[in-house]
Amino acid sequence: MSDVDAQKRAAAEAAAELVQSGMVVGLGTGSTAAWFVKALGARGLDITCVATSIATGELAASLGMKVAELGETREIDLTVDGADEIGPGLALIKGAGGALLREKLVWEASKRCVVIADAAKRVPVLGRFALPIEVVAFGHRTTALRICDALAECDIGTAPRLRLREGQPYRTDGGNVIYDAPCGRIRDPAALAAAVKSVTGVVEHGLFLDLADAALVGTPEGVTQLEP
Numbered sequence: 001m002s003d004v005d006a007q008k009r010a011a012a013e014a015a016a017e018l019v020q021s022g023m024v025v026g027l028g029t030g031s032t033a034a035w036f037v038k039a040l041g042a043r044g045l046d047i048t049c050v051a052t053s054i055a056t057g058e059l060a061a062s063l064g065m066k067v068a069e070l071g072e073t074r075e076i077d078l079t080v081d082g083a084d085e086i087g088p089g090l091a092l093i094k095g096a097g098g099a100l101l102r103e104k105l106v107w108e109a110s111k112r113c114v115v116i117a118d119a120a121k122r123v124p125v126l127g128r129f130a131l132p133i134e135v136v137a138f139g140h141r142t143t144a145l146r147i148c149d150a151l152a153e154c155d156i157g158t159a160p161r162l163r164l165r166e167g168q169p170y171r172t173d174g175g176n177v178i179y180d181a182p183c184g185r186i187r188d189p190a191a192l193a194a195a196v197k198s199v200t201g202v203v204e205h206g207l208f209l210d211l212a213d214a215a216l217v218g219t220p221e222g223v224t225q226l227e228p
């Protein structure tokens, strides 16, 4: 196992210890979240899970975990999920795995959200990672032009790139497409979030602001807990 994978796994296993029987637990998406699902499955607790993607739901079900749809359970007690970048105040960029919309729906429906990651995900300023933006497939090229204008309003002069898989537009679980916008240093994440979200055709973006309650970050020295 690589050092990075060991850090992801350590953070995920620490997060699994936060879960108790009787809880409703939100399950994130991505390689770190998959370690969490496996660690949780191994604990054999009596819990109900809400998955943020088809892939995560299938993994949880294959481990014998009870999986419900969002809205079918009482409020989610705890959601644990990965991130692509962790900035100051636990502002995050998410969405490399393409599950940002379902992730944000589940995070916003949770009493507590804990992000798990390897140490390389921490950044002093958000923006090293291109910002994923989920867009309705109908007319997405036109929407992309309007996203360009919204980025320009925030002094970000970049052209979002349509995400491809095997030469075809990547489709999310909801059937939408994703544009990745290399923003560089994001000086005002809240302003950028508002500008992008105001474009008709944008379903959601990968800026997760004021949503994470804590982070568990795997490092070569062990797992560090961060607060906003």
Ligand code: 5RP
Binding pocket: 028, 029, 030, 031, 032, 033, 081, 082, 083, 084, 093, 094, 095, 096, 097, 098, 099, 100, 103
């Ligand atoms: C999926 C995500 C993931 O949480 C993010 O991409 C981190 O992935 P990984 O744990 O594989 O590094 O936002 O939409």
